[in-house]
Amino acid sequence: MNDAPVDSVALHRYFQRDRFARLVGLEVLEIAPGYARVRMPLREDLHNGLGIAHGGAIFTLADMAFAVASNSHGTVAVGVNTSMSFLAAASTGTLTAEAVEVSRGRKLATYTVRITDEAGAVIAIMQGTVYRKDQPLELDTPGS
Amino acid sequence: MNDAPVDSVALHRYFQRDRFARLVGLEVLEIAPGYARVRMPLREDLHNGLGIAHGGAIFTLADMAFAVASNSHGTVAVGVNTSMSFLAAASTGTLTAEAVEVSRGRKLATYTVRITDEAGAVIAIMQGTVYRKDQPLELDTPGS
């Protein structure tokens, strides 16, 4: 529980290496210990056949906030499971996911994620647990 | 429970309109009543910062099989919730998701999804419920 503070700029750079996040158009807005906020503009290529955001795209947004929050302590955390409830459809504008740490032990940690649209309506909620490895994130160090 | 049989070719065409599925590179292999099989080649742009398939990509594959199976009866079904367990990492090759209907009532139906790699190892499992609308899928009819 006494992880050393991690450089937020190095964390932002680390998550920019995430190629799937780039494909989907995710933008990490904020990282703090056990916390993350990520957004996703609802491009039309994120739609399903009904013309609304695909469940997979919405999940990807939540999963990214979950990953950033759980890796924010500077060690690798991998998702063990996630439960998502889809509450409302969304097709345009930008969605934002906010992940909050509920509990963190040496090996396991649990987070809740809330996805809202621009009007503040809740689109989906997620609950997820990670396994924390004894492996530091490979952060770029300035000047290296 | 006495839905009329649905034209499988028309269903395949329907799901080809899914733009996010195309972005991620999903291929619907098989559709039967309450059943679907979908695959996803693990392109490098589906990777996260650790160089393995992003949880969001793996979920999208499962969610697509879930959507195809639950819409296979010819009426619109929307995801209510999903619980996914991530069992092993995957980085190359092709993953396949198989969705099976466990229960179907007039308004709700439940599915399990299993994702395996080419060697048959289970990568992830999902359990999900849909809400079934009183709305037929807008299938193309031949000659229309």
Add this chain to the structure above:
Amino acid sequence: MNDAPVDSVALHRYFQRDRFARLVGLEVLEIAPGYARVRMPLREDLHNGLGIAHGGAIFTLADMAFAVASNSHGTVAVGVNTSMSFLAAASTGTLTAEAVEVSRGRKLATYTVRITDEAGAVIAIMQGTVYRKDQPLELDTPGS
């Protein structure tokens, strides 16, 4: 969404008919529209073989808060699914579950539940969805 207000005393009486809640020793502390608080003293007959509260007992507490909150609008709501994360063990004292409504439509509604111990530590969290029937709760009416 424009359900008439429901008599809180009649709701409390209604949930006293729940025999399993009585067996487990649950006490409904508070009911408000979309909200409930329930507590459970950790009797030794709620323990598992390790001498700590059984997962089934902890779930039952959460499920009761979920049921009371989702039936608080005066119509029957039945659980569709629930996802629970167990965060810490508990063996003595009293646990309290608080259920909050996140979303409510005509047929589906979603709740989060948080279980805490007497010191305020979070023991478990749950996320659950109900299906809302077009059937009023059979509440006792005063004088009947």
Add this chain to the structure above:
Amino acid sequence: MNDAPVDSVALHRYFQRDRFARLVGLEVLEIAPGYARVRMPLREDLHNGLGIAHGGAIFTLADMAFAVASNSHGTVAVGVNTSMSFLAAASTGTLTAEAVEVSRGRKLATYTVRITDEAGAVIAIMQGTVYRKDQPLELDTPGS
């Protein structure tokens, strides 16, 4: 993964110490490595206010099968999370839960559980993950 075989009789005796299982009336029918089958007669004191089996009782049955299967390798496994879908109501007769191991690593293992009634209808399904401690079960040894 190369746990030594565990004495099934000692395991049965171990789970008989579970006081909550006794309160609810659970009976462990079968234990094998990564597998368990448990049953629960639907006594009237397991009912909720609607006169059907309480979600907490049904969960407790599933959770017990999950616990027995995950502890069957002889080391302590504690539930991390569980996702349950309730598919049909049940009020009389006996329910049976069967837990099957889907994946097992050194620290985490995942199980699916299926609850059926006497006619074979699926009443509920569960998916759950445990954390495996480096702690042997305290089994009675014969003659001790």
